[in-house]
Amino acid sequence: MPSRREFIAKCVRGGLLTGLVVLGGTLMLRPRRDDENCKFNFACGSCSLSDSCNQAEAVSLRSTVWQLDPSKCIQCGRCATACVITPSAVKCTHAYVMCGYCDLCGGYFKPETKTLTTAAENQLCPTNALKRKFIEDPFYEYTVDELLCIGCAKCVKGCDAFGNGSLQLQIRHNRCVNCNECSIARVCPSEAFSRVPANKPYLLNGFGTERLANDKTQQEG
Amino acid sequence: MRKKAILFLLFLLTLFQSMESFAKQRFPKPEFESAYTQPETLQPGPRYELLAYLDVLVLLSTLSLISWLILKKRSRKGVFWISIFSLAYFGFYREGCVCSIGAIQNVSLGLFYSAYTLPFTALAFFVIPLVFTLFYGRTFCAGVCPFGAMQDLVAIQPQKMGSRLNSVLGLLPYLYLGLAVLYAATGTDFIICRYDPFVGIFRLNASFGMFVFAGILLGSGVFIARPYCRFLCPYGVILNWFSRFSKKHMTITPANCIQCKLCENTCPYDAINIPITVKNPETKQELLKKFILICILIPVLIAAGGYTGSKLHTTLAEVNPRVRLAKAVMDPVKMQEKPESYEIKAFKSSGKPAKQLLEETNEILRKFYIGGWLLGGFMGLTFGLLIAGRLITNYNPDYVPNKGTCLSCNRCIEYCPVKV
Incomplete structure (x- = not known):
């Protein structure tokens, strides 16, 4: 009897449709409950509770992007290899306001360097992406060539250990393809990656426990 | 002199370096005498948020257009050109992300963790194709x-x-779906994204394993049409079940089937049900026997599957990085033997007590225990339904598309001699 079959199919169809609507409605409209100990680092949305989390404030926007927290980063070097794009979307980002403009830069020179010249054997950076420029005695400016930087964190480690920590790893959003699950986050040993609101996409460290502002963020297509 | 002083200072600083990882002002900000202006730290922003809504709009319009082309225009050419467009837009331009297949994981994570912000596009990409399929x-x-x-x-x-091979391999997507939901719901991993074979092609940049996987799929795809869709795709499982109850479905013939058999071999996906006319109808007793057999078999299979799943829960949980970390931290022998891994180093520098890690791990394991039961039960049910489906013969007089497995590619339509 086709009519009986059609009736059952109709009922199931109605049920499935209602199910979908209920699912979508609850997922979109329910208030976000903050989880005090969220146990997923790879797809963290936003908690407003704990200070150890990246988000100090509640996020009302649904649009999020990946970012890594330099204060959690242990400079393991996996960012350079784990990203889905080559070279990695994670690059060394120089927070100039924190730089001491040192002559003996822990991020630029290899530890045993005797002569502070730009000779290749002195440089820590494997791709010559960190450029050194004389400004005035005794200050030197360091700039990162984003096209050459592979995000290996060697300079970041040096600057963190001996300097002000102005060289920091950050996901560059003009390169990041914003994967559903960041493949670096998956292998990050210190759970430094999380999703951050898209209108504040950078987590640069400032001195102490403050963060540098995102106000210089330009929108790009 | 100054250099030496700086070096000495550095040495002192390394001695007194504290565990706090936030940046410290070891050197003051220089006061420049020359006309040097400090450059700004460039922070290029992400993609416009509006473009995410454009993706949803493109999805909606391509779906409407292709549904119209399939059902009303009955055109294969139209389907072909839409697929070229989708390949270009969702594939190469959007680089395969966000996709409906992966959105399963976002939805399951969103269901189990209310703290997770489910992106609007992920939900839209999950729901809209299901509604259209319905x-x-x-x-x-x-x-x-x-x-x-x-x-x-x-x-x-x-x-x-061959139908037997088809249905046995057809179990794989169910397993993949079950595992994907389990791992997403426990906040472990997004395995669909991790083992996605084609994003590497879309991004023109793949790891070796991904490249080999995609190569195997596309190479075998010449002879086995759409191997990923039929024997792996977890979203296909949900679409399959939604499609069985679809209101309108594409038909091979626009009017009445004249049993000419021309379409019989045209389907690349073995999704055409050939007519089974009533030759030797089963007696009521036989049918009752089958019914009882199915009624006993399915609960037994569910229980057996659930039990196996619960036994395997520790193995399943190995994928979770926190469980692995706890294992490494709790095992002192292993810790001394191996050089310290980055994970253990990071754990130590975070200053988190081992007890807290253990508690978290136990919580995750408890979730995996429940998940193991559910996953096993689900697989048992799937297997039971597969057997039930093979026991029951559906009589149908005409050549019709199998509503579950038909992918509406419209190839068979071109072979039907009946025209309106």
Whole structure:
């Protein structure tokens, strides 16, 4: 009897449709409950509770992007290899306001360097992406060539250990393809990656426990 | 002199370096005498948020267009051109992310963790194709999904697989779906994204394993049409079940089937039900026997599957990085033998007590225990339904598409001599 079959199919169809609507409605409209100990680092949305989390404030926007927290980063070097794009979307980002403009830069020179010249054997950076420029005695400016930087964190480690920590790893959003699950986050040993609101996409460290502002963020297509 | 002083200072600083990882002002900000201006730290912003809504809009319009082309225009050419467009837009331009297949994980994570902010686009990409399928069959698979579109292009010499092989391999997507939901719901990993074979092609940049996997799929796809869609795709499982109850589904013939058999071998996906006319009808007793057998078999299979799943829960949980970390931290022998891994180093520098880690791990393991039961039960049910489906014969007089597995590619339509 086709009519009986059609009736059952109709009922199931109605049920499935209602199910979908209920699912979508609850997922979109329910208030976000903050989880005090969220146990997923790879797809963290936003908690407003704990200070150890990246988000100090509640996020009302649904649009999020990946970012890594330099204060959690242990400079393991996996960012350079784990990203889905080559070279990695994670690059060394120089927070100039924190730089001491040192002559003996822990991020630029290899530890045993005797002569502070730009000779290749002195440089820590494997791709010559960190450029050194004389400004005035005794200050030197360091700039990162984003096209050459592979995000290996060697300079970041040096600057963190001996300097002000102005060289920091950050996901560059003009390169990041914003994967559903960041493949670096998956292998990050210190759970430094999380999703951050898209209108504040950078987590640069400032001195102490403050963060540098995102106000210089330009929108790009 | 100054250099030496700085070096000495550095030495002192390394001695007194504290565990706090936030940056410290070891050197003051220089006061420049020359006309040097400090450059700004460039922080390029992400993609416009508005473009995410454009993606949803494109999905909606391509789905509407392809459904109209399949059901009303009955055109294969239209489906082909839509699939080229989807491949270009969702595939190469959007680089395969966000996709409906992966959105399963976002939705399951969103269901179990209310703290997770589910992106609007992920939900839209999950729900919209399902709604369309509920009305018009799997038109999404026909040409909107970039994965399907890509495999459809290489299906040059499709061979018949035989119904038994088809249904056994057809169990794989159920397992994949179950595992994907389990790992997403426990906040472990997004395995669909991790083992996605085609994003590497879309991004023109793949790891070796990904490249080999995609190569195998596309290479075998010449003879086995759409291997990923039929034997792996977890979203296909949900679409399959939604499509069985679809309101309108594409039909091979526009009017009445004249049993000419011309379409019989045209389906590359073995999705045409050939007519089974009543030859030797089963007696009521036989039917009752089968019914009782199914009624006993399915609960037994569910229980057996659930038990096996719960036994395997520790193995399943190994994937979770926190469980692995706890294992490494709790095992002092292993810790001394091996050079310290980055994970242990990071754990130590975070200053988190080992007890807290253990508690978290136990909580995750408890979730995996429940998840193991559910996953096993689900697989048992799937296997039971597979057997039930093979026991029951559905009599149908005409050549009709199998509503579950038909991908609405419209190839068979071209062979039907009946024209309106």
